[in-house]
Amino acid sequence: MTFPEWTKPGVYGALVGAVTVSILGFNWGGWTTAGSAGEMARNFAAEEVTLAMVPVCLKRSQVDTERAAKLAILQDASSFQRRKIMMETGWATLPGTDAPSWDLADACLAGLELDGS
Secondary structure, three states, X not given: OOOOOOHHHHHXXXXXXXXXXXXXXXXXXXXXXXXXXXXXXXXXXXXXXXXXXXXXXXXXXXXXXXXXXXXXXHHHOOOOOHHHHXXXXXXXXXXXXXXXXXXXXXXXXXXXXXXXX
16 A cells, blocks of 8 residues: 655654644643642642631630730741741641641731731
């Protein structure tokens, strides 16, 4: 069986075009794989949970009997130490967990500074 002369350049052109479209699509077209889409969804969900828990963290700080002392320690600490100290207060612990959340500690610190405390 013989193929027409244009077959070979046509197949090569189709392959080069497919590779080019794939590269452009994944790099600049916004295409994603299932794995990266799942990772983006998990990151987004974690961020939203953290944002939803900021009022709980702020409420815990308001009802803490040692609030004034803890806030004084936070204000005296350097900006690099504040997250660790916030985690030690217990205010940045998600309900149902034993360990405090780094992200919630950061968000709660921002909320306390906006609160004017």
